[in-house]
Amino acid sequence: MGYIMEKEELLPLLDSSDIRICDCRFRLGSPDAGFNEYQKDHISGAVYFDLEKDLSGQVQEHGGRHPLPDLETFKNKLESNGITNDTVLVAYDGGEGSFASRFVWLLSYLGHQKVHVLNGGYRAWKDAGYPIDSNQTNYIQTQYQIDLNQTVFASFQKVKDYTMNRVDDVVLMDSRESKRYEGIEEPIDKKAGHIPGAVNKVWSNVLENGYYKKKEDLQANFSSIGMDKEIIVYCGSGVTASPNYIALKEAGYKDVKIYIGSFSDWISYDENPIE
Structure with a gap:
């Protein structure tokens, strides 16, 4: 199985002790909205992960608007929710795709x-009439070991080196809307x-009605890029780059990183x- 799991x-x-469902709903500009929605109802047994409090760190001079979280703090969050290295994790958001995908990339980075x-996302689950409730489940504290997977991470220096050298085997991919990429509006x-x-591959093009497109459609979306390339994906703050990361991996690209x-x-x- 790849990164994508169907609701079916x-x-x-749902009743397996080896699985943990992670609610990542969030609304940019309204930071409490996601947790409020979680408190109202969520997939049965789900725990909540906040984009800005859990999946990102404190904004500083450098590092972007959604930098990496403090990994020790995030490790504690996993442990407090009964998550081990062997737990099957399934993340969802409201159907936007980007917030749950950020969680998936981050956990991939942790190894x-x-x-x-x-x-x-949650919309598809709820529309199907599948089990939801408003209970907040308490799980037994566990231990979690971080084993960083540097193959999915691109540092600032790596991107800087690319802009200076422009090697043919590396592709820098901007996931933002075309008007932002072109500098028409920001x-x-x-x-x-x-x-x-950077080349422009808009992140929303890999999704349709909240679902990732089929493998052949994803391959067609990225057909101008050789399968043997090292691809560094970025966006505005490392969130909407994540659907492109997942889509590239699902399309069969092996060497994909995010410049967080x-x-x-x-x-x-x-x-x-x-430019």
Whole structure:
């Protein structure tokens, strides 16, 4: 099984002690909305992970708008929710795809082997009439060992080196909407444009009605990029790059990384060029 799990696959696993369902619903600009929705109702047995409190760290001068969380703190969050290295993790959001995908990438970076995004998100699950409730389950504290998987992580320096050398076997992929990539408009960050040399593959194009597209459609979406390339994906702050990361892996690309600081980190260095 790859990164994507269908709701029909999850349903018979609900009562398994080897699985943990992770609610990642969030609303940018309204940071309490996701947890409020979780408290109202969620997939039975699910625990909540907040994009800004759990899946991101404190914003500083550099590192972008959603930098990596403190890994020891995040490890404690996993342990307090009864998660071990062998737990099967299934993350969902409201159907946007990006918040659950951020969780999946982060756990992949920690070296977790069994982590999936629920295709269609909470909306698809609820529309199917599958079990939901408002209970907050308490799980027995566990131990979790982090084994960082550096093959999915691209540092600022690696991206900097790419812009200076432009090697043919590396592709830098900007996941933002085309108007932001082209610098026509920039509603969030203080500078407009993109990192020099980047190609534009809009993250939302890999999804349809909250579902990841079929493998052949994903392959067609990325057909201009050779399967043997090393691909570094970024967006504005490392969140919407995550669906492209998952889609590339599902399409069969082997060497895919996320530049987690993304454009908001890149422009925090005044000397960095922009196209």
